[in-house]
Amino acid sequence: MISIKHQVIKVGIGDLKTVTAPSRISTAGLGSCVAVILYHPSLKTAGLIHIMLPDSSLSRTQSYNPGKFADTGIKELIERLGFPPSRLRAKIAGGAQMFQYESFEDTMRIGPRNIDAVRIQLQLFQIPITGEDVGGCSGRTIEFDPSSCKLYIRTIKVGESII
């Protein structure tokens, strides 16, 4: 599935980066984290954030990596791309619940909370979600191709899909 013809920009956990075709952008091993891809369909430019937590109000430090949180990450990515939000489209993936266990409730619910937070932020900027693969209980590795605007998703249990 994943072509090695083009350069692939890798985004780490809690990080954000941008890319222009023909390069692609990817992030690996998404669990409860949510990846948001914002792209400009005709200018073939995209950015990816690997969000760990729903809201920057959870941060106990003054300075932090904006990509870690849904609210600060999406805002920062829009600024980095430099296009009006109305031109952007979004694809999202991740937010799984890896462990089924009730006693660490807060920790376990983090996937669904991340998904909700991402939807709220995207709605705030009125960026439509054109594709999503969220929830479930599988880890995901994803790769976005800005020239076709396709998102390739790989899981161990379910296999590969394209949205």
Add this chain to the structure above:
Amino acid sequence: MIYKNNITPALFDQLTEAGNIGAGNAATSLSAILGKKIEMKVPSVKMVSFDEMIDLAGGPEKEVAGIFLRIDGEIKGSMFFILSLPQAEACVRLMTDNPSFSIYTTPLSKIGFSALQEIGNILSGSYLSAFSDFTGISLFPTVPSLCIDMAGAIISQGLFEVSQAGDQAIVIDTVLSSIGKKEILSIEAQFFVLPDPDSYDRLFESLREIQ
């Protein structure tokens, strides 16, 4: 981050020693369960970024069996016990005396699931009781939970607490392995202990007292 300045190399050494004693006890338990000699490498205590933490477990996409539990008591934290799939399979085969057990069947058989969960239970219990005796901090494990998937997806779930307090975590990393000749069923397992940042003060205070 406050803890960066307060932690002296001597305290890191103390923490390594606590990890050493915990893992030593866990190695003894593992050896009793599997009926094999188990040795451990000296643990390393590191301050790592989240990406580095996942790399310690083999990289974000590596398929592993991960047993995760929370540490509760006077200090809180997360604990992981990570096995590669062939090694998880070998463990279950030894425990259940079933040489045809396969870890690659989906869904995983109930017996395989509970055997691995039980290993997590016993090892974390013995690790933490020794850790607790050494540091004088009372702590206990919650019921472990098993997941077979990508290492990145498994470990990031345990970063929930630390990620709120900064971009780095203190991790006690230990490797246990079976010794002897090149055996078919060689075991190598990895332990991660990640104290919650809120517990750093209490943890290092106790370590200072025993210095």
